[in-house]
Amino acid sequence: MEFYLSVMTFTLISVIAVTGVYVLTGLTGMFSLGQAAFMAIGAYISGVLVVKVGLPFALAAIIAIALSVLVGYIVGLPTVRLRRDYISLVTLGFGEAITALLNQMQSITGGALGFSGIPQKTTFTLAVASAAVCIALVAYFKASKYGRQCIAAKSDELAAKAMGIDVARIKMIAFLFSVAVTAYAGVLYAFYTTYVDPGIFGWKKSAEWVIMVFFGGVNSLTGSIIGTAILTALPEMLRFAAEYRTVFYSILVLLIINFKPAGLFGEYELSLKSLGIGREKKNAA
């Protein structure tokens, strides 16, 4: 039971991080290979503030998110004006720089050995509530003028500008929102494992999240969440077949990309309306 609870908590934390990536990649079409660095910033800042400064958990979490957003703003300023492929490069460089920085700042972060002694504050209940709130915020965002403008900018930047949309600004908003959500996932992570080290926040983590978004359906928040749940929980459940689980994971991703290029859910969104209409009109949403 303990084991399943822990798997579910980790899955929920991943779901939160991926809803952030969904805003960035799914809605706005920007690929960040440094997104995990914001999770690291959230985790480390909140951890240091609680352990070394003695702030209460909630306050530390808020400060950590605010500082992450500030860092995101500085990174975003030159980045959002770039073409999509360059955005991945800049964020990749930024992410690796953060990892290197965490390794170097031994006196504060503990360096490569990691930062330990963080009190365990994240409970399963907190993870569930947090995930629900983050999903709701992202769903509201998607349905708002911001979400529409993000999708317009992703679909056709030139036409979006011709409609009066300030594309650089809308990309910045999406970026900062996604940074805030990802940083919060980092806070929850640090206060669940009680130990963080720089190695787990590299570009591979960021790439994994992008895969999860694509796996579930790049236009569907529902898909991203379910995709994350499957791809996070599955490898854990398959621990008994340790040497085969990566193979299994890869095959699953390849099958989806091959046979459902739009992802598991495509553009489908789960909502009260789509449930009310019934199953025969599955594509109506």
Place this chain on the structure above:
Amino acid sequence: MLLEVQNISKSFGGVKAIQDFSLTADKGDIVGIIGPNGAGKTTTFNVISGVYRADQGKVFLDGKDITNMEQHQITREGISRTFQNIRLFKGLNVMENVMCAFDPRANYSIFDGLLPTPRRFAEEKRGRKICEHNLEVVGLKKYANEKPESLPYGLQRRLEIARALTCQPKVLLLDEPAAGLNPTEVKELTELISRLCSELGFAVLLIEHRLELVMGISHKIYVLNFGKTIAVGTPDEVRSNPEVIEAYLGEEDAEC
């Protein structure tokens, strides 16, 4: 004068796409821009709407210099456009496509964007009403929940016009709105453009290959060839201009 384009030039490398192009348009005017392929027609639109910066020359809207503004600012000042190759937003339905043109002036903050606040609902409702009206104007109201790519070509063109109308233009730039339409659709479109122009009182700039359309509704026509303006005048004047006949009307194959 509502729109005043003064001596703009634009080159791409060694190619002079437009040279010394000037144009004026007043409220209610329909101004045609014609010329063979590669004459620089779309480039003039791209310079006016801010996609490209002019190398030389100035563009004034209502007396305000908009030459060096960003593309989205120019749209907000009151110049909106459609595209030669239809550019609708995939991933958004017909209604949402039109809403995108309203969104930049929707008056609610990011907090309203993340939460179900009364302000957000009020603004969304206001926008939806405007967009519904514009969809009705172009005859697309019943397709509001369709995907744009599933509409026939003619209706996609109309959707582009509805979207451009939602930007509240003072000047509307239509880049080959009749391309790929059948004769009936062309006739309907011509009527729509004339009607909008007289009812809403904006100026229309029209790039068009189909002479019957341009000649039929334009008050004034500019003829371009190799980036140069070779004739300006009423449809009748242009039709009888020998240079125009040679450059454009005489060479039917040039269009293919």
